[in-house]
Amino acid sequence: MGCSRTLTSFGQKNYQCSYRCLYPTSTTRPRFIQVQSAVSFSTGTSILRAGPVPSAHSASACCRRHSFSSTTSSSSSSSGNTGTGTVVGAGTDTEKEDVTLYQYAICPFCNIVKSVLHYHKVPYHAVEVNPLTKGELNDLPKDYRKVPILTTASGSESSSQYNGSEDIVDYILRLQQQQSTSVSVPDDPEWVSYARDDLAPLLYPNICSTWSRAHETMGYIHSKDEFTTLQKYSIQWVGSLAMYMAASKIKKKREITDERQALFDTLQQWEDHLETRPEVEQVTVGDLSIYGVLRGLHGLPVHSDIATNFANVAKWYKQMEEKVDGQ
DSSP, X not given: OOOSOEEEOTTSOEEEOSSSOSSOSSSOOOSEEEEOSSXXXXXXXXXXXXXXXXXXOBTTOOSTTSOBOOOBOOSOOTTXXXXXXXEEOOXXXXXXXXXXXXXXXXXXXXXXXXXXXXXXXXXXXXXXXXXXXXXXXXXXXXXXXXXXXEEEEOTTSOBEEEESHHHHHHHHHHHHXXXXXXXXXXXXXXXXXXXXXXXXXXXXXXXXXXXXHHHHHGGGXXXXXXXXXXXXXXXXXXXXXXXXXXXXXXXXXXXXXXXXXXXXXXXXXXXXXXXXXXXXXXXXXXXXXXXXXXXXXXXXXXXXXXXXXXXXXXXXXXXXXXXXHOX
């Protein structure tokens, strides 16, 4: 029988599961799941693919690039979350592996990873992590409790874990270079560093500069059906305070007095660069990194402010939407 759970794509569009629940409380797990037509950040459409559902919980995990047993646990995490999430992607040789991404939806570094995954049409399963309990990470090594984390599994073969956006992106790019049909993506280290070191740290001060803004930002959690109603409100209210405090620390560390001006000053560098590059003829890792960071702002007021004040960035962003999402 089908279940009432939904599969939520990166663009927040829901799909009803036509098979058994991805992570039921019993030991029964589905063997295949289908999603429909090119993964989209904003529309939630996915390329039609049938394939094995990746395991969101792998026991005996070891840390990054080390092997760990791919034994699957069917029990729920201690947080009470069953760990369901997004199944997205298109057919590439990487579908021989089950790829799982542990993430926060608004994390800029998670969104960098998702941008690269989507551009290369790598099928993956996204698990939204409860920021209060991190129960979804309980079956992974205890020495690393941050996101993003990406795990891979190849049937009964040994599997690997990659921690942090840099290592994950490096792994994806190495994997794609091995595929004869893969699109070449230049590294562009200057703009990759810009996205990670200059642009990404300014997001939280802009979306969580006050408690009320942080509360609005954390409202995304109500679209995550894997959490109970109590968990959603707990995450939004407690998480808002934590995010506000984190944003305040970043402002103090970077001596920021006007967070919006600091963001606009940083974006001006990209706006000026795009003057010499009106068309995105070849996507670089820098493009994907910056796009991922900005895509994490979608639906928030600052996203519209950027589009209004930076014409070149807005034009480039639209082109990237088409290339990453196929819109």
